[in-house]
Amino acid sequence: MDLGLKDKVVLITGGSKGIGLACARAFASEGAKVAIVSRDPANLARAYEQLKQEGLHVHRTRADLHESHSAAEIVEEVSTAVGPIDVLINSAGAARRYDPETLDADAFRATMEAKYFPYIYPQQEVLRRMAERAKSGQGGAPGTIVNIIGMGGKIASDIHIAGGAANAALMLATVGLAHYYARYGIRINAINPGSTLTERVEEAVKLEASQQGIDSADALARGQAKVPLGRYAKPEEIADVALFLASSRASYVTGAIVPMDGGSAPLI
Numbered sequence: 280m281d282l283g284l285k286d287k288v289v290l291i292t293g294g295s296k297g298i299g300l301a302c303a304r305a306f307a308s309e310g311a312k313v314a315i316v317s318r319d320p321a322n323l324a325r326a327y328e329q330l331k332q333e334g335l336h337v338h339r340t341r342a343d344l345h346e347s348h349s350a351a352e353i354v355e356e357v358s359t360a361v362g363p364i365d366v367l368i369n370s371a372g373a374a375r376r377y378d379p380e381t382l383d384a385d386a387f388r389a390t391m392e393a394k395y396f397p398y399i400y401p402q403q404e405v406l407r408r409m410a411e412r413a414k415s416g417q418g419g420a421p422g423t424i425v426n427i428i429g430m431g432g433k434i435a436s437d438i439h440i441a442g443g444a445a446n447a448a449l450m451l452a453t454v455g456l457a458h459y460y461a462r463y464g465i466r467i468n469a470i471n472p473g474s475t476l477t478e479r480v481e482e483a484v485k486l487e488a489s490q491q492g493i494d495s496a497d498a499l500a501r502g503q504a505k506v507p508l509g510r511y512a513k514p515e516e517i518a519d520v521a522l523f524l525a526s527s528r529a530s531y532v533t534g535a536i537v538p539m540d541g542g543s544a545p546l547i
């Protein structure tokens with residue numbers, strides 16, 4: 280199936296690890312021109328080399344997206360070095376878990392800075408440019424955004440209230456902006472992963488194992504047994520859906536929030 284992604288310029292925030300890295304691999308394999316962004320140069324170099332060994336090339340840029348000016352800088356840099364951005368995949372961020380009794384206003388603010396704003400800053404910068412392109416009639420498809428958010432924004436969990444609130448806010452921003460920017464042909468969608476086997480989740484499983492005095496394999500098996508599909512997602516499964524949502528095959532899909540939790544939350 281031709282996804283129409285060849286030569287598209289794809290900016291992937293958080294592209295050095297986990298779901299973002301799986302997206303970088305998937306889009307580059309489709310012949311897209313991929314740029315990845317994260318904070319740590321060592322993570323970027325590791326991802327770059329890994330993909331190079333697989334015969335894939337990506338442009339890499341260091342930035343901390345919790346700083347508002349970073350988004351404008353990286354979008355400008357990527358637009359100059361690679362080309363005007365056709366696709367933005369937002370996957371940079373992670374919210375800390377808090378005991379609800381230690382959850383103060385500072386923790387809520389820190390969580391918004393760790394998860395909400397690193398999505399909002401690049402999204403607003405890319406949207407502004409995509410809309411300008413559409414208004415100037417420069418031609419070509421106007422562009423599309425996929426936000427990797429999280430099921431924690433749909434179901435409150437005692438230890439993930441601040442992170443869940445950031446995710447819920449990102450969902451509202453996704454559907455609201457999709458509604459407005461559809462007039463320019465710009466599509467915005469989101470994926471809500473459940474537990475997905477990235478390094479971050481593997482670390483959390485190790486921690487849980489040590490707290491329970493069991494080994495990591497047992498802790499992982501217990502966690503996975505709670506999922507109706509019987510296992511956690513693989514990052515490449517999330518990337519496949521991001522690929523589809525960003526592709527011309529999803530040309531009439533906008534404002535959609537796709538749950539990918541293995542059937543865990545029977546919600547409409």
Ligand SMILES: NC(=O)c1ccc[n+]([C@@H]2O[C@H](COP(=O)([O-])OP(=O)(O)OC[C@H]3O[C@@H](n4cnc5c(N)ncnc54)[C@H](OP(=O)(O)O)[C@@H]3O)[C@@H](O)[C@H]2O)c1
Nearest residue numbers: 293295296297298317318319322344371372429474475477
């Ligand atoms: N894995 C799951 O089970 C799961 C479930 C639901 C939702 N999600 C969401 O999906 C997204 C990706 O998760 P993941 O598991 O792939 O995470 P991950 O493996 O920890 O990767 C996160 C990526 O974001 C980068 N990053 C983090 N903060 C950043 C910042 N302020 N500026 C720039 N880059 C930043 C990291 O690189 P550097 O450290 O080099 O910056 C890394 O490349 C996250 O928003 C997460 O909340 C994940």
